[in-house]
Amino acid sequence: MLEADIQAHADRIRENGFTVIEHAASPELVESLKTALLRIERDHNLGFAKTSFEGFKTVRINNLLTYDDIFWEVPLHDNVLPVVERVLDKECLLSSFCSLVLGPGQEAQPIHEDTQLIPLPRPHIPITINAIWALSDFREDNGATRIIPGSHKYDSSPEYGKAYDAVTATMPAGSVMLFDSALWHGGGANTSAARRFAFSCAYCWGWMRQQENLQLGIPRETAMRFPRRLQELCGYSVYKGQFGHIDNHDPIELLGRERGKRMVWEATDAKKARMAGQ
Secondary structure: OOHHHHHHHHHHHHHHOEEEEOOOOOHHHHHHHHHHHHHHHHHOOOOOOOOOOOOOOEEOOOOHHHOOHHHHHOOOOOOOHHHHHHHOOOOOEEEEEEEOEEOOOOOOOOOEOOOOOOOOOOOOOOOEEEEEEEOOOEOOOEOOOEEOOOHHHOOOOOOOOOOOOOEEOOEOOOOEEEEEOOOOEEOOOEOOOOOEOEEEEEEEOOOOOOOOOHHHHOOHHHHOOOOHHHHHHOOOOOEOOOEOOEOOEOHHHHHOOOOOOOOHHHHHHHHHHHHHHO
16 A cells, blocks of 8 residues: 555544545455355354344354464455554554454444443544454445444544434445544444445554453464464564563564564663763
């Protein structure tokens, strides 16, 4: 993605609360991801969610990185991650990654925002960026996400269960909608005769706790096979050389990698030594 495009998408997230990257993923990747989801559902006998919020006719598969290597491409995608890093920073983390497959008859989700349980006064800086991957065409009749543009700047969260006027985020398969977690939104109703396939891939600041505990949920032997950047995104990293260390060591060393950044106190001493030598 071009630098100008990265900045334009980041600016739209800050101003409107969301942006859509049309055809971000190739048709071949989209088809491979859908095929993998269907196989996993079948092989693991996975069924509908058990709560009304998650959707009684929706299949959600969490901890996706453990099921198939094809899913590793999603959090790292070159048309998505650079925009997230521009809004947050390059030391951000993967917060959660799950499938959202809405079956026919799935009712609309209540309008909500993803971090309203975090006790921060609104409005505030973006703390989580969610990437909704459309693996099917997102239409009004099959449950496309509904959003309220600009609501990330509101001074309150939505009242749960209340009806709000919202815009339907229609987009072709392969597109990705990135939005500030404070944006009011909700899944739409699927009144069509077909399933609607999607991912939710959320990122957060490196100083935040992730929604999914990826360090415990992903077996170490699996994490050791990840590309280094994906290992860092999953939490095998130290934010600003201070947050997340293990006995003053970068946790990525647990995966057999060379250490990353120095700890902040080591870096301070090294800077002093350099200045003394000048």
